[in-house]
Amino acid sequence: MSYYENGIPPVRDSRLKMGDSYSGSALGLVECGREGCLLQKGRGFWQANACQMALSLMMATTVENSVIVMHAPGGCGALLHSLSAQSAKGRAQRGKTPASVPWLSTNLSEADVIGGGEKKLRETIEYADREFRPEIIFVVVTCAPSIIGDDVEEVVRQARPAVSADVVSLHCPGFRSRVVASAYDTFYHGILRGLNLSPEPRADFRPPPEGCPDDGLAEKKYRYQKSRTVNVWNATSIGAADEKEVERLLTALGLKVRFFAEYSSRDELRLVAEAGLNVSMCNVHDDYMLKYLKEKYGIPYVIAGMPIGFRHTREWLLRIAGHFGLEKQAGTLADHEEGLARRAIEPFLEQVRGKSVLMCGGVVRVGSEATALSELGLNVLGIRAYHYDEGAEPVFEDVGENLPDTPVSVSNQLFEMTHQIKTLRPDLVISHNGTQGYIAKLGVPSIQLFNVDSSFFAYSGIYQILRRIVFEFKNTSYRERLSRHIKLPYRQSYFDGDAFKYIKN
Numbered sequence: 088m089s090y091y092e093n094g095i096p097p098v099r100d101s102r103l104k105m106g107d108s109y110s111g112s113a114l115g116l117v118e119c120g121r122e123g124c125l126l127q128k129g130r131g132f133w134q135a136n137a138c139q140m141a142l143s144l145m146m147a148t149t150v151e152n153s154v155i156v157m158h159a160p161g162g163c164g165a166l167l168h169s170l171s172a173q174s175a176k177g178r179a180q181r182g183k184t185p186a187s188v189p190w191l192s193t194n195l196s197e198a199d200v201i202g203g204g205e206k207k208l209r210e211t212i213e214y215a216d217r218e219f220r221p222e223i224i225f226v227v228v229t230c231a232p233s234i235i236g237d238d239v240e241e242v243v244r245q246a247r248p249a250v251s252a253d254v255v256s257l258h259c260p261g262f263r264s265r266v267v268a269s270a271y272d273t274f275y276h277g278i279l280r281g282l283n284l285s286p287e288p289r290a291d292f293r294p295p296p297e298g299c300p301d302d303g304l305a306e307k308k309y310r311y312q313k314s315r316t317v318n319v320w321n322a323t324s325i326g327a328a329d330e331k332e333v334e335r336l337l338t339a340l341g342l343k344v345r346f347f348a349e350y351s352s353r354d355e356l357r358l359v360a361e362a363g364l365n366v367s368m369c370n371v372h373d374d375y376m377l378k379y380l381k382e383k384y385g386i387p388y389v390i391a392g393m394p395i396g397f398r399h400t401r402e403w404l405l406r407i408a409g410h411f412g413l414e415k416q417a418g419t420l421a422d423h424e425e426g427l428a429r430r431a432i433e434p435f436l437e438q439v440r441g442k443s444v445l446m447c448g449g450v451v452r453v454g455s456e457a458t459a460l461s462e463l464g465l466n467v468l469g470i471r472a473y474h475y476d477e478g479a480e481p482v483f484e485d486v487g488e489n490l491p492d493t494p495v496s497v498s499n500q501l502f503e504m505t506h507q508i509k510t511l512r513p514d515l516v517i518s519h520n521g522t523q524g525y526i527a528k529l530g531v532p533s534i535q536l537f538n539v540d541s542s543f544f545a546y547s548g549i550y551q552i553l554r555r556i557v558f559e560f561k562n563t564s565y566r567e568r569l570s571r572h573i574k575l576p577y578r579q580s581y582f583d584g585d586a587f588k589y590i591k592n
């Protein structure tokens with residue numbers, strides 16, 4: 088039985104060959120991942136890690152006309168206060184109504200943990216449906232009900248006929264996975280099991296009347312349009328500006344582009360199966376969903392890394408174009424766009440050339456951006472990926488080929504990042520959201536690895552990345568002054584040894 092048929096999705100820890108603890112080289116990492124030694128690695132000391140539920144919520148809160156039901160003790164939903172504002176902004180940036188996200192919690196008490204929370208969950212789902220009349224109710228299953236064994240799938244199955252909304256369960260207890268990226272699979276598993284992803288006659292299209300003299304022509308037209316329609320899979324780290332840039336390039340090749348699944352409504356999600364190709368923006372986000380759509384609807388997919396920097400963008404475009412026999416057009420487009428972008432970035436190159444940079448964050452983005460910046464003359468001191476799995480092999484083979492001497496680590500631990508910054512003293516750190524405060528306290532210039540209010544992909548993206556780096560180099564006084572007044576929570580002796588001394592086999 089395929090895991091798509093299970094009520095509860097697999098976590099990345101069991102679905103893929105992966106790891107979260109490594110220090111060495113890019114090719115060493117690829118080798119270690121293939122041989123399985125990465126699975127054995129851990130640490131003698133860990134700081135707190137992020138919970139996959141947070142990322143599942145980041146995705147679910149973007150879906151239009153939905154309500155979140157947290158099946159949890161009160162604390163697990165705290166993040167929703169800020170996520171609601173974030174999702175409203177994302178909607179506004181895409182021309183949608185910036186509504187806030189209604190959310191409820193079953194607020195499990197000690198008595199519920201002993202006696203079970205299924206009744207409370209059923210009542211909360213029905214209340215959400217009556218009160219908010221949503222199209223989708225996301226039931227977010229956290230640690231407590233998963234530990235006590237609440238049969239959420241059965242509650243959801245029984246609730247479905249009693250409510251007008253579609254009920255989608257998201258099983259994302261933090262304790263089940265060491266890899267936050269499991270949240271992507273959780274979200275897509277809920278969507279593919281709880282929603283209809285293919286168009287309904289009359290709601291989404293009008294079938295031609297039988298015997299209509301025109302129906303052969305209409306059928307051909309429909310098939311052609313479908314074959315030229317591309318679904319591009321977005322995620323929380325991809326902003327509206329990046330979507331616009333990707334759409335601009337693919338539209339220039341004559342393709343029709345739609346973005347899923349964030350910022351989509353239930354009606355829009357029914358059109359998922361109406362496409363000739365699914366395109367990934369990053370395999371960490373969407374390989375689970377793309378493989379499902381191939382298995383269920385026979386839709387081919389392209390996973391070709393991230394279009395960051397000139398070489399990766401060209402490769403990404405050519406891979407998509409190759410599916411449609413449009414390689415020549417894509418090559419011409421890339422030549423033209425690259426010519427324009429290279430002229431535009433010229434004034435920045437002098438100011439960044441030779442600067443040393445430490446890269447930290449998501450595995451595909453961090454590897455792609457490191458090689459892209461190195462090709463523009465920056466000196467990459469180190470690459471630190473939050474996790475690694477077999478899907479990132481092509482990216483790290485490329486890193487190994489182009490930056491063979493650059494140290495590569497797999498770490499989501501802030502104490503290791505602090506150590507690296509203190510000992511390597513890079514001119515710049517490019518790092519995942521949420522870490523900027525820690526870097527500022529060290530007095531080192533830094534920019535975000537991604538930021539949904541800005542552009543990172545393709546030609547406008549590389550211009551914007553360099554522009555931000557140049558701006559950061561000119562505005563260092565805040566960080567310098569902050570670092571002079573901050574006392575770090577580490578003894579000086581901690582910085583004497585290797586940054587990754589706690590990693591063990």
Ligand code: SF4
Pocket residue numbers: 138139140141159162163229230231259260261262
């Ligand atoms: S780890 Fe468990 S208890 Fe903690 S926030 Fe995540 S789901 Fe809730």
